[in-house]
Amino acid sequence: MKQRVGSLLRERFDRDVVLEKPKDRSFGHFSTPIAFSLAKELRKSPMVIAEELSSSFGEADMFSSVESVQGYINFRLSETFLDEYASWVLKNQDQFGKSDKKEKILLEFVSANPTGPLHIGHARGAVYGDTLLRLGRHLGYDITAEYYVNDAGNQIDLLGLSIQLEGRASILNEDVEWPESFYRGEYMTDLTIKAVEKFGKEILSDESRQKELALWAKESVMELIVKTLADTNIHFDTFVNESSLYDDWNRVMAKMGEGIYKKDDKMFIASSLKGDDADRVVVREDGRPTYLAGDIVYHNQKFERGYEHYINIWGADHHGYIPRVKAAVEFLGYDSSKLEVLLSQMVSLLKDGEPYKMSKRAGNVILMSDIVEEIGSDALRFIFASKKSDTALEFDVEEFKKQDSSNPIYYIQYAHARIKTIISKSELSIDEIQSTPLKGLSADADSLLFEALLLAEVIEDAFSSRQVQKLTDYLKSLAAKLHKFYYDCRIIGTEDEAKLLKVLEVVALSLKTGMNLLGIEAKERMVRDEEETV
RNA sequence: GCGUCCAUAGCUCAGCUGGAUAGAGCACCGGUUUGCGGUACCGGCGGUCAGAGGUUCGAAUCCUCUUGGGCGUACCA
Incomplete structure (x- = not known):
């Protein structure tokens, strides 16, 4: 509708025309302040220009009237035009608002670590991503929704260890020495019980089986995550496991060319050449890759799969990673402007007016699944969708639980x-x-x-x-x-x-x-x- | 320190491709059709759009600086 009016005016005036909503609908359906911008070059007052332009419209079937008011030109659409559109829409209900966009887009979101259930912060990114997905698909874009599973690295080792410690403490009643950081929370208790049912108590004390335990636990946590998302009408097309990407490691490193170098027995990415503050370690002295390494191979894989545009939704606490990943994309020989990173800002919670600190490791978190259960998926989705995603959001849990008008x-x-x-x-x-x-x-x-x-x-x-x-x-x-x-x-x-x-x-x-x-x-x-x- | 996001009504937030009188919900106060769901509607109260400059016919919106905050600034994810 607006496009049609816009393109008509563009032809008419041979320039882009700003179309806006009049403050007061009695002025018409659309209006434009174009006379103000023409005033200077035509050396006439906006009022006069608007008057001339509006009277030049005469008979156009799209409009029932075109009037100038104090320099603005106001357009009123004809009833015939509105009726035609309304009738068409009612006959073709599933076409309403559709478009013919074609671009292939890879949309990556959530990608929470498979080491614990989703919390309320993840929920925001999840809702944001899924809403974009729905909007984009409605417009015709060919979008793939992808979840990147960080199933390699320290956090997975820690997951196995945490279950063993939890089990030794609560099931074997041993005195255990807790490390500085480990996973805990209700889900860990459940996982530990299930682990013992499946593998027997022996696995709790066998350090060599930590990995086996962790891989099993990861699958179990992912099932939990997928279920929570499904309860909120969020579904992914593809899951990419970080662990599956390292077979390609040597080839990708070679592809990075001068973007990667060795120093002090470590591998660095020369990201400072691409606008980052410093070069970053990619592989440690002992050969273990850093978090960034996974992202490099993952983004290489993304670009090799060949999309026209890439969107990542990250928690805002990762924003420092943007220059690094973009640098990697460029070293890999791709156009980093095709990669768009959207940030989902922090959600901070209050409970009865007191700050509610979220920390996954502390186990003291508000779970997404709990909120969905309490207020329902619809309300949760609406609340997150209605706030600008890049602005920090604070709300009181108690208020969030209200279910009134x-x-x-x-x-x-x-x-x-x-x-x-x-x-x-x-x-x-x-x-x-x-x-x-x-x-x-x-x-x-x-x-x-x-x-x-x-x-x-x-x-x-x-x-x-x-x-x-x-x-x-x-x-x-x-x-x-x-x-x-x-x-x-x-x-x-x-x-x-x-x-x-x-x-x-x-x-x-x-x-x-x-x-x-x-x-x-x-x-x-x-x-x-x-x-x-x- | 540097980077980044932000600052609009008592509270939570819209508005920011510059345009006609700065909006909504909540809260508070007062009202509502001899009719279709009152889970609704209307009115009132409430704003130096953080502050100061600049660009412009015109700035909440763009630019600069200042102040105040969140986040980041790891060989953690």
Whole structure:
């Protein structure tokens, strides 16, 4: 819609035209301040220019009016145009807001270590990534959702050791010496019990079997992670294990060419040549690779698989890694601008006003699965999707647990359910409603319809700017308009019933499409939760 | 120190390809259609957009500096 208006104006004026939403809908559907920017070169006042330009439009079927007001040019779309679009959308519901993008994108997100369950911080990145995935696919992009499993290195050794220690302490009742860092928490107790069931108690005291134990535990933790994600409607296409990448090690190092060098028996990446603060160790003296080594082989593998664009979603605490990985990509001979790293900022929690420090090793974490269980996947997804991902977010767990109408998800779902209810109450058939021409709509109905049709623009904007909160904001505002309209305007039994229901159909479709893109269920009927009746 | 993200209403946050009077929710106060779900709607209260310069016809939005915070600055992941 906006694209069509935009391209029409571009042809007309032979330049890009800024199109915006007028502050007040009574001005029209779109407006442009172009007269202000033309004022200087034409040496005329903006008012005069706007006046001339607007009167030059005359008869264009897209617009019912083009007016100049104080230098702005305001466009009002014709009812014919809006009706055609509305009718098309209702006939082709699953096409609403789709586009014909083709690019192949590899989207990597979550990638939490397989050493423990997902916590609330992971949940944010997971929701952000999955929402982008849904938006992108809707627009036609060919996106692969990938999870990188760090199943090599220290943390895996530590996982095996932690289970042994836990078992020796709690099952064999030995006095054990705890190292400085180790994994603990409820899941470790469960894992240890399961490990003993599977392997017998002997494995707890046999240091040589630590690796075996760790690899088994890793699989078990991954199952847990996958289940938690699935409970939030998040699914991955591919999982890449870090451990599987090292067969390629020598070839990749050779490919790095001058980007890699040996010094003091260690291997370094010359990342300082590519804008990093310093060169980084890739292989230690004892031959063990560092964390960065995995990322180098992994990114090489990604680029060899051949996508047009790569998106990584990382926790913001990893932002220092961006220059290193980009440097590696360049040394490998690829265009690092194809790699886009998006950061998901920290989530800090309060509990009853007190800071709640998250630390996986301490075992004192808020688990994603617990929150999903408490407030449901829909609310969790909505809350994270509605906050800019690169801004730190703080909230009180207690408040997060509330399940009343202060949660905007209920507000939006109620709007959708209200429409479905009223349509079921009407005696008109769906066909009668959808085939009614939209003529002579009130200003409010016209405005509501227009707003609902804007979904397509919102989806495109939200994805291309990677700002998924634009969609939640839009849905909140559309729901608010619906509720207000519903309150102000009687529908059933009026002579406008068919037209108005058609408008509401479009609103419902827009809300439903938007919610589905957020991975949220659009309810047909709201059922009040069983409250504890006192 | 350096890098990076940020600072908008009492609280949580939108708005930032520069544009018409800076928005929403929560909280607080007061109201609501002889009608379709009151899980709704309306009004009030509340802002030197951290501060200072600059660019511009026009700045919350762009640039510089200052202040105050989060995160990073590992041969940890």
